Amino acid sequence: MTTVVRRRMGVEERREQLIAVALEQFSRRSPDEVSIDDIATAAGISRPLVYHYFPGKHSLYEAAVSRAAEELANRFTEPREGPLGARMLRVVNRYFDFVDDHGPGFAALLRGGSAVGPERANALIDDVREAAYRQILLHLGTDEPGPRLGLVVRSWIGLAETTALTWLDGCDVPREEMELQLAHDFLALAAVTAAYDEETAAVVRAIVSEQTADGAFAAFLSRLAEFSPRPTA
Amino acid sequence: MTTVVRRRMGVEERREQLIAVALEQFSRRSPDEVSIDDIATAAGISRPLVYHYFPGKHSLYEAAVSRAAEELANRFTEPREGPLGARMLRVVNRYFDFVDDHGPGFAALLRGGSAVGPERANALIDDVREAAYRQILLHLGTDEPGPRLGLVVRSWIGLAETTALTWLDGCDVPREEMELQLAHDFLALAAVTAAYDEETAAVVRAIVSEQTADGAFAAFLSRLAEFSPRPTA
Structure with missing residues (x-):
């Protein structure tokens, strides 16, 4: 992030970021091969934080696929x-x-x-x-x-x-x-x-x-x- | 489970019968809608006996779909x-x-x-x-x-x-x-x-x-x- 003042992302903003990261991962590998750890790493956040926004791999993947x-x-x-x-x-x-x-x-x-x-x-x-x-x-x-x-x-x-x-x-x-x-x-x-x-x-x-x-x-x-x-x- | 009754069918014969029954059921309803009970009833045997020949719904369904x-x-x-x-x-x-x-x-x-x-x-x-x-x-x-x-x-x-x-x-x-x-x-x-x-x-x-x-x-x-x-x- 390039904003001068670091701020926490809002819930929707973070969800959007995770969906974008998931889609980016799915553009290179099959969803079956992408773990929540891969997504957490790419998003620069912890694994538990991913689960805070999406209760399971399933729900994040569904949101990403629906978006696509x-x-x-x-x-x-x-x-x-x-x-x-x-x-x-x-x-x-x-x-x-x-x-x-x-x-x-x-x-x-x-x-x-x-x-x-x-x-x-x-x-x-x-x-x-x-x-x-x-x-x-x-x-x-x-x-x-x-x-x-x-x-x-x-x-x-x-x-x-x-x-x-x-x-x-x-x-x-x-x-x-x-x-x-x-x-x-x-x-x-x-x-x-x-x-x-x-x-x-x-x-x-x-x-x-x-x-x-x-x-x-x-x-x-x-x-x-x-x-x-x-x-x- | 007990199979004290007379065994008229051999293992392979019974498996074939169950596959045929499953396929007959799938010709009328989606496999998702067919239960092992439905198959047991149609085959005239008990539910546990179905499981004796196929360890789970999954394995019987896979055998039937492979056959088809x-x-x-x-x-x-x-x-x-x-x-x-x-x-x-x-x-x-x-x-x-x-x-x-x-x-x-x-x-x-x-x-x-x-x-x-x-x-x-x-x-x-x-x-x-x-x-x-x-x-x-x-x-x-x-x-x-x-x-x-x-x-x-x-x-x-x-x-x-x-x-x-x-x-x-x-x-x-x-x-x-x-x-x-x-x-x-x-x-x-x-x-x-x-x-x-x-x-x-x-x-x-x-x-x-x-x-x-x-x-x-x-x-x-x-x-x-x-x-x-x-x-x-």
């Missing part, structure tokens, strides 16, 4: 301006920033090693997924999608998680390319469902109609032409 | 004969059979409520994913895919899980349609990656080249033509 989940959900917020492809790409970019910043903690949460208990971990993950789901629907201009469009959106959110986890595992694909592919994947999954569902077909047409040659989906669309069906016998 | 994971992994095995699309559709069909048979247990495992502990649950899930991954690669004719093709396969496996969970949640899409869409999704995701990767492009070409008008991917391919890029300005 909230932060992630906030990153999905994107103005409803400009082409959908470009908006999606910006959100995907912020998502990967988050994953990059919180790697081990993020992976541990999705893999059950976040030390917050499976039920609570799952509720937190579901909240983030729901925030992503609602935000995407907002951009697609609906809040009551039919089951097929709803499935496309939920599928794509699951895909984003798998992609992020595979990337954290050391998948040797450049991050920018992975982000671009993930945005294209949305269009690809929607195109599959468009064969069965007019609501989803309208979404695909809306995305395609706003594309220019240098838009986020242009490379994908031109490549698709190469795989168009051949004349059948 | 093994069974699921076995369903991925598919002869390398006929069009890839048709093979994939058969595997997806067996996958949904499994999901249908083991609904609550399957969902609970993927959502951390399987009562086997997050670490063990995760190891089991990873084993099943790895079995799916290896089986798909076998059909694609490679065991050392580049990072992009590897990501396509892993992404699609994640997509299959999300689709299955959404379906179990009561998503109002007919099962056969969901299976077909999932098979098409593989081609769609591969087509996205094909823009960046020759190995994946070769896979897409191989799948497309074996299609006939009534093949598994025909509807998807013909629909894609409608979304082909428009001439750019």
Whole structure:
């Protein structure tokens, strides 16, 4: 601390500091591998003092993971301006920033090693997924999608998680390319469902109609032409 | 505890019976909601006798969930004969059979409520994913895919899980349609990656080249033509 007069931190301030320290630790190691001693040392306070603010490892870890989940959900917020492809790409970019910043903690949460208990971990993950789901629907201009469009959106959110986890595992694909592919994947999954569902077909047409040659989906669309069906016998 | 009664079943036989009973219970309720009493009653034996064969709820549940994971992994095995699309559709069909048979247990495992502990649950899930991954690669004719093709396969496996969970949640899409869409999704995701990767492009070409008008991917391919890029300005 750089304040001239040393002062004791207030309760909220100290709790915030400990949450920040925990998140910083979880950005480098899985929560399961971080002890309260590690956090006390990093915060420059004693172990009993940590327990004074958080009655157990569990409660501090839950506060930290909840904070991270909230932060992630906030990153999905994107103005409803400009082409959908470009908006999606910006959100995907912020998502990967988050994953990059919180790697081990993020992976541990999705893999059950976040030390917050499976039920609570799952509720937190579901909240983030729901925030992503609602935000995407907002951009697609609906809040009551039919089951097929709803499935496309939920599928794509699951895909984003798998992609992020595979990337954290050391998948040797450049991050920018992975982000671009993930945005294209949305269009690809929607195109599959468009064969069965007019609501989803309208979404695909809306995305395609706003594309220019240098838009986020242009490379994908031109490549698709190469795989168009051949004349059948 | 006393087992003065006639022992009709041997140790292994009784263990098998209890595993089968547990799996039957998990097909109707989440493992978290099934007590050892429920299992004892369903098996027609006393609660202490259950504990004689399995030292705790945990160990019986782990045996049951391991058995289910093994069974699921076995369903991925598919002869390398006929069009890839048709093979994939058969595997997806067996996958949904499994999901249908083991609904609550399957969902609970993927959502951390399987009562086997997050670490063990995760190891089991990873084993099943790895079995799916290896089986798909076998059909694609490679065991050392580049990072992009590897990501396509892993992404699609994640997509299959999300689709299955959404379906179990009561998503109002007919099962056969969901299976077909999932098979098409593989081609769609591969087509996205094909823009960046020759190995994946070769896979897409191989799948497309074996299609006939009534093949598994025909509807998807013909629909894609409608979304082909428009001439750019």
